[in-house]
Amino acid sequence: MERIGQGGDRFEGVREIAVLRGGGLGxxxxxxxxxxxxAAAYPDARVTLLGTPSAEALLDGRTTAVHAFEELPVHPGVRDSGEGAPDLEDFERRLRGRFDLAxxxxxxxxxxxxxxxxxxxPHTVGTATEDAEVLERWVRYVYYQHEVLRGLEVAALAGAEPVTLDPRVTVTDAERRDxxxxxxxxxxxxxMHPGATDPRRRWSPDRFAAVAVARLAAGDDVVLVGDDSDRPAADAIVDAVRDTVDADAAARLHDVVGTLPLSELPAVLGAADVMVGDDSGPRHLAVAVGTRTVGVFWFGNVINAGPLDRGRHRVHMSFVTRCPVCGIDVTQVGWTAERCEHDPSYVDQVTPDLVLADVEDLLRTR
Structure with a gap:
């Protein structure tokens, strides 16, 4: 596969590579x-991921591309918070001079x-906004670009060609069976994952509940996943389902929100025949473990985060361009955009019947 973007020659003598990627699961x-x-371009090098503890919990033993993990310190714009995070000076003292390519x-x-x-x-590659300090090789950061392709464009600066366009996280058949x-x-x-970091990207619980009720009525099992922040939505879904279906169907609704260790999330998603979610980390992880997905997206986020194929993954978009409360233009996004204080769902234009139709189609054509 050809490199994404302009690219560059591979660096000589690279034995240690650091990759900086903090943030969330997505x-x-x-x-x-x-x-x-x-990792493919530099097969003799060790790749160390500089990230949060969740990265190691999720990826350890599930990828051959990352060989070591280093937890990031709290630092503006790199990591906002983290109990027990390493001290910045200690982090720098331990790692300075270790890497040939960052x-x-x-x-x-x-x-x-x-x-x-x-x-x-000695060698650095990455992106840069117009007000950012540049690295040895860099590409301009423009907000509206698919994040996978943005990363591959950066990798190309170091002479690396893509080996996959989808993320890949290993789940074994034995894990799926278990x-x-x-x-x-x-x-x-x-x-189902009824959450997203940005509340404006969240499909309302009653819509998830409608999908759950229909699938339970069809004889399926439904599992709700998420962290503690998704507890209110999960409770609303569980209550709505129990008020609608009989006891046998209700027993096939499995709620592991807030109780499932992150290290076990890939296996649960990998065991599913299809996953329904917002534009959120678990939906992106479902893609990585090979599970078919139906996603509910604000249309602007599809540019940056939408799945790349439609044989396995379906996308439903809402075309909200102004805040439903105050009318401000919400298409101007990124670090310079004005952000109003309102957090209504931007995606409730999408109706459950549309999502259900794609769930049924993916199950029929799997």
Whole structure:
């Protein structure tokens, strides 16, 4: 596969590579194809991911592209918070001079580029906004670009060609069987994640509940996944389902929101026949473990985060261009955009019947 963007020659003598990618689960998934490209381009090098503890919990033993993990310190624009995070000076003292190549896959570079340069790597590549310090090789950061392709364009600066366009996270067949046995799945398992970091990207619980009720009525099992922040939505879905279906169907609704360790999330998603979710980390992880997905997106986010194929993944878009409360233009996004204080759902234009139709089609054509 040809390189994405202008690219550059491979660097000589690279034995240690650092990749900077903090943020959430979705951010990590978007970076994985670039990391795989770097690992393939430099097969004798060790790749160290500079990220959050969740990255190691999720990826350890599930990828051959990352060989070591280093937890990021709290630093503006790199990591906002983290109990027990390493001290910045200690982090720099331990790692400075270790890496031959440092790769910035963490945003526009205003904060992440100076942070990366502290490591003292002889070679650096990454993105840069117009007000960011640039690295040895860099490409302009323009907000509306698919995040996977952005990462691959950065990897190309180091001479790396893509080996995959989708993130890849390994789940074994044995893990899939164990999950289905744990839930007592006899037919089909549908996973749902009713959350997103930005509340404006969240499809309302009553819509998820309508999909769950229909699939339970069809004889499927449904599992709700998410973290503690998704608890209110999960409770609303569970209550709505129990008010609608009989006891036998209600018993096939499995709620593991807030109780499932992150290290086990890939297996649960990998065991599902299809996953329904917002534009969120678990939906992107479902793509990585090979599960078919139906996603509910604000149309602007499809540019940056939508799945790339439609045989396995379906996308439903809402075309909201102004805040439903105050009318401000919401298409101007990114670090310079004005942000109103309102958080209504931008995606409730999407109706459950549309999502259900694609769930049924994916199950029929799997």
């Amino acid at each position: 951010d990590l998934m978007f970076a994985m194809p670039a990391i795989e490209a770097l 790769v910035q896959l963490h945003g526009g570079g205003r904060n992440s580029n100076p942070f990366l340069l502290r490591l003292g790597a 999950v289905r046995a744990r839930f007592g799945v006899e037919r089909t398992l549908v996973a």
